Amino acid sequence: MTSAYILTLSCPDRTGIVHAVSGFLLERNGNIEEAAQYYDAGTGLFFMRVRFACTDHSEAALREQLAGFAEGFGMTVQLHAAEQPMKTVILVSKEGHCLNDLLFRWKSGLLAIDVRAIVSNHRDFYQLAASYNVPFHHIPVTAATKAQGEARQMEIIEAEGAELVVLARYMQILSNDLCVKLNGRAINIHHSFLPSFKGAKPYYQAHDRGVKLIGATAHYVTADLDEGPIIEQDVARADHTDTVEDLTARGRDTESQVLARAVKWHSEHRVVMNGHKTVVFK
CATH class of the missing domain: 3.30.70.260 (ACT domain)
Incomplete structure (x- = not known):
């Protein structure tokens, strides 16, 4: 054969x-x-x-x-x-649009991944996980329990043999130690066109600046917050009549598409590191 x-x-x-x-x-x-x-x-x-x-x-x-x-x-x-799907663990918080999109694309045969587990610091998506027959792990994270929570996350990642970890709107900052352990195999979706509007509430920042374009960025996770090598970006139009809620709603589609493309290219081994940048063979 x-x-x-x-x-x-x-x-x-x-x-x-x-x-x-x-x-x-x-x-x-x-x-x-x-x-x-x-x-x-x-x-x-x-x-x-x-x-x-x-x-x-x-x-x-x-x-x-x-x-x-x-x-x-x-x-x-x-x-x-080439034909081996990439074992993947997805981390998510309370925004489920990226998770839902990835699961649908995976089951539709559009992504070369094998989703082995979903990990969340909230319980919101256990039923969604069950509908796709994917194990769901609820790991609450507080300042006092962060170290233990990350240790449990890493146990799951290693037990599933995950080659890829996707932060599908997982709204927790990973520790430096976990970033090092996941170096080159963890992808985050940031709901902004980096390097603009890093950190929390980028749509609020964008609205405050009156931007005419909003965007999303998929990048590898590093210890430097929102500064990892960029894999994919895209934008959507905005104007002066848009509220923060309008920008947030419009941005969800962009986030889902950008993350899906980044996951697809990574799982097909089309992304090669070039220092703090990437080469993407599309």
Whole structure:
């Protein structure tokens, strides 16, 4: 049976990288099905994503051989089974539009994820979770119980083998320690077009400034609040007649769409880190 894989890599740019990667796969009877590459002149780094099919070598063998190949180029490489859905845990508070949208897209086969659990500091969405047959974990969070609550969250994430954690309007600031543990695999949706209007109540901030565009930003979670590498953004029009409630209602659709695109691209291994930025092979 043909096995499909996705290879992503980054390394200092030099001539012959695409030729070498193609040759590596050809020598192993690999058939390239999709390929994209990008050179960042600012950093001098080269990025590439390749989807290929290979029947002659196991995933373990390919990984071992790639390690030796990458060493000669100073490459950072990752290999993933293309058809394997990404195990995912979703965190949510009391706003459920992003959660509801992700669950619908997942069950409709539109996202390459496997939602293993939903974790919330409120009980509001236990019935929604049950309707999708997803385990629901209520973990209240207060200043006094934050450490214990995060420890329990991490237990669930590890027990489910989650490769991705989605903060679908989870309105709690994660500790530095948890941010480090989830580095590169936690995506947050911020209801603002970052870097504008960071922190709490961005729609109130936007309304106060009389903005003509409101937006949403999906980004990786880091210890620096709302400053992680950005994956996707979008905007919606606003005008002087809009109330805060109008902006909030209109923003929900934008938030859901932006988060869904970010989750889709991450789960399809289309996002590669480039320092504090990302390269997204759409």
